[in-house]
Amino acid sequence: MNGPIETAKFAPLDREGLVDRIAETLMEAIIAGRIAPGDRLSESTIARDMGVSRAPVREAARLLENSGLVRYRANRGFFVHEIAAEGFRDLYELRIAIETAAALRLIAGDAAAALPALTAALDRLKAAAEGECDVTAMISADLAFHRAICLASGNARFVQVFDQIANETRLGVMLIGRLYDDPAEIARSHEPVLAAIAASDREAVVAAIEYHLGTARDLVPPMLVADTEKRR
Amino acid sequence: MNGPIETAKFAPLDREGLVDRIAETLMEAIIAGRIAPGDRLSESTIARDMGVSRAPVREAARLLENSGLVRYRANRGFFVHEIAAEGFRDLYELRIAIETAAALRLIAGDAAAALPALTAALDRLKAAAEGECDVTAMISADLAFHRAICLASGNARFVQVFDQIANETRLGVMLIGRLYDDPAEIARSHEPVLAAIAASDREAVVAAIEYHLGTARDLVPPMLVADTEKRR
DNA sequence: GTCAAGTGAATTGTCGACATTCGACAAAAG
DNA sequence: CTTTTGTCGAATGTCGACAATTCACTTGAC
Numbered sequence: 001m002n003g004p005i006e007t008a009k010f011a012p013l014d015r016e017g018l019v020d021r022i023a024e025t026l027m028e029a030i031i032a033g034r035i036a037p038g039d040r041l042s043e044s045t046i047a048r049d050m051g052v053s054r055a056p057v058r059e060a061a062r063l064l065e066n067s068g069l070v071r072y073r074a075n076r077g078f079f080v081h082e083i084a085a086e087g088f089r090d091l092y093e094l095r096i097a098i099e100t101a102a103a104l105r106l107i108a109g110d111a112a113a114a115l116p117a118l119t120a121a122l123d124r125l126k127a128a129a130e131g132e133c134d135v136t137a138m139i140s141a142d143l144a145f146h147r148a149i150c151l152a153s154g155n156a157r158f159v160q161v162f163d164q165i166a167n168e169t170r171l172g173v174m175l176i177g178r179l180y181d182d183p184a185e186i187a188r189s190h191e192p193v194l195a196a197i198a199a200s201d202r203e204a205v206v207a208a209i210e211y212h213l214g215t216a217r218d219l220v221p222p223m224l225v226a227d228t229e230k231r232r
Numbered sequence: 233m234n235g236p237i238e239t240a241k242f243a244p245l246d247r248e249g250l251v252d253r254i255a256e257t258l259m260e261a262i263i264a265g266r267i268a269p270g271d272r273l274s275e276s277t278i279a280r281d282m283g284v285s286r287a288p289v290r291e292a293a294r295l296l297e298n299s300g301l302v303r304y305r306a307n308r309g310f311f312v313h314e315i316a317a318e319g320f321r322d323l324y325e326l327r328i329a330i331e332t333a334a335a336l337r338l339i340a341g342d343a344a345a346a347l348p349a350l351t352a353a354l355d356r357l358k359a360a361a362e363g364e365c366d367v368t369a370m371i372s373a374d375l376a377f378h379r380a381i382c383l384a385s386g387n388a389r390f391v392q393v394f395d396q397i398a399n400e401t402r403l404g405v406m407l408i409g410r411l412y413d414d415p416a417e418i419a420r421s422h423e424p425v426l427a428a429i430a431a432s433d434r435e436a437v438v439a440a441i442e443y444h445l446g447t448a449r450d451l452v453p454p455m456l457v458a459d460t461e462k463r464r
Numbered sequence: 465g466t467c468a469a470g471t472g473a474a475t476t477g478t479c480g481a482c483a484t485t486c487g488a489c490a491a492a493a494g
Numbered sequence: 495c496t497t498t499t500g501t502c503g504a505a506t507g508t509c510g511a512c513a514a515t516t517c518a519c520t521t522g523a524c
Contacts, residue, residue, distance in 0.1 A: 097333030
């Protein structure tokens with residue numbers, strides 16, 4: 001059974017393909033806001049800039065389409081997704097459904113085992129809210145906490161759906177600077193969710209998530225409309 | 233507001249691109265079982281058979297990946313997705329979460345307006361269960377009913393997620409002939425769900441969907457394991 | 465001045481060819 | 495006989511070129 005090598009002496013080489021690297025670069029640019037929502041992703045331009053051909057760029061764009069960052073229109077190309085007020089409500093209703101289900105599933109299983117990861121995620125979120133708060137990092141930490149809940153549920157599907165919509169959430173939220181005006185408050189608003197999970201209280205979990213995400217669902221769309229108007 | 237043409241006199245030309253047609257053809261072949269789960273989708277072969285180049289075939293495959301029908305492995309190509317027993321449980325937990333949320337949302341809105349569509353979908357399901365029951369058609373009608381619930385919720389996200397996982401459900405369920413041994417019984421099992429929605433009874437809706445989908449969730453995985461063993 | 469049609473540059477859609485990688489079989493060493 | 499190494503066919507990965515489509519601009523008539 002034992003070959004000459006028992007423990008791996010080398011970490012696997014980073015062999016992620018060209019397409020993945022292009023996709024990552026594009027995603028980073030979109031999330032960082034260097035490409036604005038609604039902007040067209042010119043295949044030729046991107047390919048030329050990156051020094052590759054158009055084929056892998058197209059594939060990368062298709063990949064990003066799955067993440068909801070990019071929309072494709074036939075014969076017109078790829079565009080950075082613009083999220084509307086109405087779509088934001090729907091998006092958050094889906095988040096409530098998914099994350100509530102994940103949390104309930106988590107409680108039904110081994111909640112104790114999952115708590116450290118959740119607590120750690122919340123701590124990181126609080127840390128990100130301290131001092132000179134970078135909005136992008138703050139959003140990342142926020143999403144990471146919610147993702148941790150899905151992950152801890154043990155159901156890969158919940159994580160999959162969450163990942164698909166996380167970036168869209170990001171795009172929507174980033175349009176609104178004001179939302180993160182009081183980062184510490186945002187961070188604190190996650191505590192009831194964790195507390196309910198820790199207490200394994202099903203009803204409290206449902207209520208906490210509904211309140212936490214429901215607040216954003218009801219608060220953000222009007223802001224989105226206002227900000228969209230202002231931009232004209 | 234009114235232009236010279238008020239009613240459309242011509243159906244829109246079939247301008248859906250080559251990629252879409254390839255994707256549809258492939259999807260049809262997979263759903264019909266002409267390509268078995270686990271089989272490789274050879275780009276070259278498909279391209280040659282269809283008389284096109286490999287580029288649109290690749291894109292079509294990437295599209296099908298979003299529908300969960302196909303999985304992509306780097307440098308190895310596309311394969312028809314194989315669903316495992318464990319994955320099936322997760323899949324159905326997600327369905328319960330989505331469809332329950334959709335139904336509750338539906339009740340919160342204008343339930344009366346949505347009822348005709350749901351009733352019609354259920355009738356079609358019953359009709360499909362009559363006489364010489366084609367399993368594929370039966371599954372389609374079954375899924376169509378559940379999709380109608382998501383659609384009636386008014387939340388496009390629910391529909392989007394449902395569509396993404398519907399085909400995977402199909403692949404999993406099709407592996408098990410026995411499940412549809414008694415089609416009429418299957419059709420009837422949908423009635424409580426519709427009744428609960430019609431009554432706008434939140435608790436009943438939650439219970440009905442949990443029971444209806446939960447039965448499949450608990451029943452199918454052992455069957456999947458058994459059938460997989462048998463196939464060896 | 466407004467609107468329609470025409471024109472052309474720019475972009476996407478598709479293709480065939482070449483480079484790279486993979487997996488299986490064969491061959492050689494232990 | 496088992497294990498490792500070498501080789502080879504076949505598939506994917508990437509590319510540059512051409513065709514088809516779109517969009518902004520110009521042109522012209524009313």
